[in-house]
Amino acid sequence: MSSHLLSRPLLLRHLPSLSFPLSNNRFRPRRLSSSAAVRPPATPEPVVSVAVSADDRYGKKQIISVTPQIYEYILSNVREPPILRELREETSSLRGSQMQVSPDQAQLLAMLVQILGARRCIEVGVYTGYSSLAVALVLPDSGILVACERDARCLEIAKKYYERAGVSHKVDVKHCLAVDALNSLIQKGEAGSYDYAFIDAEKRMYHEYFELLLKLVRIGGVIVVDNVLWHGNVSDPLVSDPRTVSIRNFNKKLFEDKRINISMAIPLFSLLIALAMKYDKKSGDTMSTFPQPSGFAENGSALI
Numbered sequence: 001m002s003s004h005l006l007s008r009p010l011l012l013r014h015l016p017s018l019s020f021p022l023s024n025n026r027f028r029p030r031r032l033s034s035s036a037a038v039r040p041p042a043t044p045e046p047v048v049s050v051a052v053s054a055d056d057r058y059g060k061k062q063i064i065s066v067t068p069q070i071y072e073y074i075l076s077n078v079r080e081p082p083i084l085r086e087l088r089e090e091t092s093s094l095r096g097s098q099m100q101v102s103p104d105q106a107q108l109l110a111m112l113v114q115i116l117g118a119r120r121c122i123e124v125g126v127y128t129g130y131s132s133l134a135v136a137l138v139l140p141d142s143g144i145l146v147a148c149e150r151d152a153r154c155l156e157i158a159k160k161y162y163e164r165a166g167v168s169h170k171v172d173v174k175h176c177l178a179v180d181a182l183n184s185l186i187q188k189g190e191a192g193s194y195d196y197a198f199i200d201a202e203k204r205m206y207h208e209y210f211e212l213l214l215k216l217v218r219i220g221g222v223i224v225v226d227n228v229l230w231h232g233n234v235s236d237p238l239v240s241d242p243r244t245v246s247i248r249n250f251n252k253k254l255f256e257d258k259r260i261n262i263s264m265a266i267p268l269f270s271l272l273i274a275l276a277m278k279y280d281k282k283s284g285d286t287m288s289t290f291p292q293p294s295g296f297a298e299n300g301s302a303l304i
């Protein structure tokens, strides 16, 4: 999240072009070659591109870049509920299917909700419902997820899956512009009553969504923001299309915002999630207001 970090380009130490058979989970790539067949090397080679900061003061801390093979491995370690898999597969043939969060991201969002002990959640940008269903599945029966989406056809699919998963009673679908839905929640007196929010809609509206959601979440509540790297474009000063500029400015604003604690996490390909936890200005405390996560003991979570 830090503009300090962003201002220091990462050096990418990488192997030559690599290709990865997606079905093979072993960490051994094949080098691309102009000649025909290439024998696999006798000894295993490192398979990852490694990035280190150009600034020596970060030491030799290395960050691996996620190759298709590594990503395949991550995906093979996701416990994706069958109903989510069905929704993902139905969505895969639709226009915009690349927009839905990946199974590993959905698993993380669901775990965050569980760790928070969240009962009241908001999602801005539902599409066909993958991330919202992942959250609704782990909410307690009395929990509620306000799901904001402007596209009626997407919502039909989402509602079908909420129904099939038996979570419809936990999802309050708002078919309208997200800003209108959020303003109406504030007008109804619901400010400070939500535990968790996920922003995943129009990139140039991130500032507006964030300000409204910051009113709606409680102290210690968490706002998760998708796509804050925007395909890596935010770190490239030569890229200046409106969406990139908007997300770059948004990241800077969050970094400087004293009302929240922040963390930029989970780099997967071009995606990166930012977390903002609402801060208590008076006590400087975000933790003391956390409720005990309900059902935590029987549904133990492991963050690995």
Ligand SMILES: C[S@@+](CC[C@H](N)C(=O)[O-])C[C@H]1O[C@@H](n2cnc3c(N)ncnc32)[C@H](O)[C@@H]1O
Residues within 6 Å of the ligand: 099, 100, 101, 124, 125, 126, 127, 128, 129, 130, 131, 132, 148, 149, 150, 151, 154, 176, 177, 178, 179, 200, 201, 202, 205
């Ligand atoms: C990236 S997709 C959401 C993906 C979803 N979170 C998932 O994991 O499946 C963004 C969605 O936001 C919706 N959207 C964009 N602008 C919106 C707005 N102003 N109000 C409500 N929904 C909006 C789009 O119609 C689209 O379905």
